[in-house]
Amino acid sequence: MSTTIPAKAYAVDSATSPFKLFNFERRAPRDDDVVIRIHYCGICHTDIHQVENEWKSSKYPLVPGHEITGVVEQVGSKVKHFSVGDHAGIGCMVDSCRQCKPCKKDMEQNCADTCLTYSSTELDKITPTYGGYSNVIVVREHFVCKIPKNLPLDAAAPLLCAGVTTYSPMRRFNVGKDTKLGVVGLGGLGHVAIKLGAAMGAHVTVISTSESKRNDAIKLGAKAFVVSKDSEQMKAIENSLDIIIDTVSATHDVNTLIKLLTVEGVFCLVGAPTKPLEINAFSLIRKQPVVTGSCIGGMKETQEMLDFCSKHNITCDIEKIEATPETIKTAYDRTVKADVKYRFVLNMLDAFK
Amino acid sequence: MSTTIPAKAYAVDSATSPFKLFNFERRAPRDDDVVIRIHYCGICHTDIHQVENEWKSSKYPLVPGHEITGVVEQVGSKVKHFSVGDHAGIGCMVDSCRQCKPCKKDMEQNCADTCLTYSSTELDKITPTYGGYSNVIVVREHFVCKIPKNLPLDAAAPLLCAGVTTYSPMRRFNVGKDTKLGVVGLGGLGHVAIKLGAAMGAHVTVISTSESKRNDAIKLGAKAFVVSKDSEQMKAIENSLDIIIDTVSATHDVNTLIKLLTVEGVFCLVGAPTKPLEINAFSLIRKQPVVTGSCIGGMKETQEMLDFCSKHNITCDIEKIEATPETIKTAYDRTVKADVKYRFVLNMLDAFK
Numbered sequence: 001m002s003t004t005i006p007a008k009a010y011a012v013d014s015a016t017s018p019f020k021l022f023n024f025e026r027r028a029p030r031d032d033d034v035v036i037r038i039h040y041c042g043i044c045h046t047d048i049h050q051v052e053n054e055w056k057s058s059k060y061p062l063v064p065g066h067e068i069t070g071v072v073e074q075v076g077s078k079v080k081h082f083s084v085g086d087h088a089g090i091g092c093m094v095d096s097c098r099q100c101k102p103c104k105k106d107m108e109q110n111c112a113d114t115c116l117t118y119s120s121t122e123l124d125k126i127t128p129t130y131g132g133y134s135n136v137i138v139v140r141e142h143f144v145c146k147i148p149k150n151l152p153l154d155a156a157a158p159l160l161c162a163g164v165t166t167y168s169p170m171r172r173f174n175v176g177k178d179t180k181l182g183v184v185g186l187g188g189l190g191h192v193a194i195k196l197g198a199a200m201g202a203h204v205t206v207i208s209t210s211e212s213k214r215n216d217a218i219k220l221g222a223k224a225f226v227v228s229k230d231s232e233q234m235k236a237i238e239n240s241l242d243i244i245i246d247t248v249s250a251t252h253d254v255n256t257l258i259k260l261l262t263v264e265g266v267f268c269l270v271g272a273p274t275k276p277l278e279i280n281a282f283s284l285i286r287k288q289p290v291v292t293g294s295c296i297g298g299m300k301e302t303q304e305m306l307d308f309c310s311k312h313n314i315t316c317d318i319e320k321i322e323a324t325p326e327t328i329k330t331a332y333d334r335t336v337k338a339d340v341k342y343r344f345v346l347n348m349l350d351a352f353k
Numbered sequence: 354m355s356t357t358i359p360a361k362a363y364a365v366d367s368a369t370s371p372f373k374l375f376n377f378e379r380r381a382p383r384d385d386d387v388v389i390r391i392h393y394c395g396i397c398h399t400d401i402h403q404v405e406n407e408w409k410s411s412k413y414p415l416v417p418g419h420e421i422t423g424v425v426e427q428v429g430s431k432v433k434h435f436s437v438g439d440h441a442g443i444g445c446m447v448d449s450c451r452q453c454k455p456c457k458k459d460m461e462q463n464c465a466d467t468c469l470t471y472s473s474t475e476l477d478k479i480t481p482t483y484g485g486y487s488n489v490i491v492v493r494e495h496f497v498c499k500i501p502k503n504l505p506l507d508a509a510a511p512l513l514c515a516g517v518t519t520y521s522p523m524r525r526f527n528v529g530k531d532t533k534l535g536v537v538g539l540g541g542l543g544h545v546a547i548k549l550g551a552a553m554g555a556h557v558t559v560i561s562t563s564e565s566k567r568n569d570a571i572k573l574g575a576k577a578f579v580v581s582k583d584s585e586q587m588k589a590i591e592n593s594l595d596i597i598i599d600t601v602s603a604t605h606d607v608n609t610l611i612k613l614l615t616v617e618g619v620f621c622l623v624g625a626p627t628k629p630l631e632i633n634a635f636s637l638i639r640k641q642p643v644v645t646g647s648c649i650g651g652m653k654e655t656q657e658m659l660d661f662c663s664k665h666n667i668t669c670d671i672e673k674i675e676a677t678p679e680t681i682k683t684a685y686d687r688t689v690k691a692d693v694k695y696r697f698v699l700n701m702l703d704a705f706k
Contacts, residue, residue: 284646293637
């Protein structure tokens with residue numbers, strides 16, 4: 001009979017509380033559970049939204065973190081695909097009903113009962129989930145990914161959210177050789193989108209508010225760069241893009257972006273602006289674009305993305321930092337200002353020594 | 354050498370002028386032109402938008418009308434598919450470049466040079482086009498449809514716009530047996546959408562602001578009816594519809610409609626609200642719907658729609674009226690108040706006697 005596992009984490013008690021040390025117990029591992037010693041955890045902008053309760057759904061105490069990598073420390077008797085010592089990753093989900101139509105279609109992210117990695121509950125709807133700003137985690141095998149050994153655990157961590165969030169719509173809409181792909185915003189999501197798109201053979205155009213990002217965009221694999229505030233530059237690429245991945249969470253005009261699409265082109269939002277998007281009826285009627293959004297990806301697709309990254313040697317550009325309440329706060333402040341290239345990753349292995 | 358054809362029409366000279374008799378010349382028929390004696394012309398809401406210059410693009414004098422049926426009176430030497438006496442229909446377009454990518458894909462409506470049937474110009478960008486509130490029209494064969502003989506010319510007229518506008522997205526998104534189809538708004542477009550959807554085998558749910566339309570919706574072929582203002586009725590059909598065709602041109606909340614869709618379901622706007630649609634980011638991200646619009650259809654698809662209607666004996670429910678400046682004004686006033694079941698059709702054959 002297994003017992004609960006003592007865990008440490010950094011948590012907040014309310015939208016205005018500072019991070020502090022939080023001692024708690026991870027559940028006693030079940031037959032199909034994998035116990036993972038957390039090495040690294042990326043800081044996603046969602047962590048900040050949730051800590052500050054911007055979406056009015058936060059559950060406290062709140063341990064953020066859903067870009068988790070580590071090493072398998074223990075496996076249940078029915079675990080099939082993991083062994084002690086394997087490199088493992090956890091993304092935004094830790095469970096789902098696995099019976100419903102979306103679950104059966106490997107789209108666990110669309111299950112009505114999805115258990116998010118933090119600020120959520122387990123399937124019992126009672127037990128809180130705590131995320132990756134922690135030293136250990138217990139997760140049902142189905143929701144654990146293998147991190148291929150050629151990918152460093154630190155720079156691979158943000159792939160679990162930023163990677164699959166941009167990979168999934170590219171696959172859904174068949175990005176491939178010579179696809180004209182637009183990436184709006186060059187931040188955590190955008191920089192991975194460029195790398196993935198380029199590796200898929202797409203012709204990537206980055207659309208950014210800031211001319212200062214041109215060189216970086218090209219270095220990351222973009223073939224073209226357009227400043228969104230320059231109406232002439234924008235005009236020059238009207239009707240040219242097959243698909244746009246929009247990673248921007250600030251309020252912005254999407255009608256000018258839809259103009260860049262070919263007939264029946266795809267506009268996919270992966271950022272999460274707080275204010276509604278204002279879309280003109282004629283933007284939809286004239287060119288019949290597919291306007292959609294995307295929410296991470298299923299578990300099968302997340303593994304496929306990791307294997308794709310392994311094959312193409314793709315990881316994230318990160319700033320690795322020690323994990324303390326103070327460093328987390330500083331990292332949050334800088335993330336809000338987009339002052340990071342392109343993702344902070346917390347070293348959790350040494351955090352609680 | 355052919356000569357120009359004298360024509361009569363009802364036209365307005367400005368956004369605030371009344372309709373009046375307008376004498377003009379249709380072009381001398383070319384080798385590939387069909388001359389059609391106009392029998393009937395439907396009154397589309399677009400006519401009113403254009404007459405009143407609501408889209409700021411109207412060209413005066415303006416002869417509205419793009420739901421035209423009549424009988425072929427003369428054909429050019431290179432006309433292949435029409436003979437004198439054939440029943441013919443003209444919709445929203447009378448020409449396009451026929452060279453570009455959309456044109457080659459039979460999507461002439463997406464050509465950058467599409468010549469609209471009225472308030473537009475011919476390919477020379479100079480010669481104005483005049484619509485169907487007239488007694489005769491000269492159109493390039495490619496833009497003329499055959500009206501199957503089992504469809505009465507009066508009740509078939511609105512199919513040329515309302516019919517193809519709703520048929521096209523249903524085909525694009527594979528509406529068929531047991532598709533759960535939502536139709537929002539029961540007016541000119543909505544009532545055809547119900548008939549077409551039912552004939553395709555779909556389970557049609559009508560979503561309307563008014564309980565008073567329930568019986569009509571069912572009679573037209575709907576299997577279910579939901580009052581959009583009743584949150585319980587709306588809640589009961591959440592996550593159930595595969596595709597929604599939204600025919601409403603008034604400002605309305607589309608987020609509550611998107612909630613009715615299944616994962617990756619389709620929301621297609623065919624109405625044209627003046628104010629932008631406000632779409633929450635989470636409406637797009639959570640369920641990855643395809644939000645799109647549709648603009649009439651190509652010529653091949655329009656003919657396919659007419660043949661489909663012929664096979665299933667589908668026409669529009671109309672109020673047929675004599676065409677005078679006064680009757681047109683009354684019909685416009687009633688159309689604006691949605692006081693018509695479901696389309697006014699002008700008798701043009703007897704208009705100028």
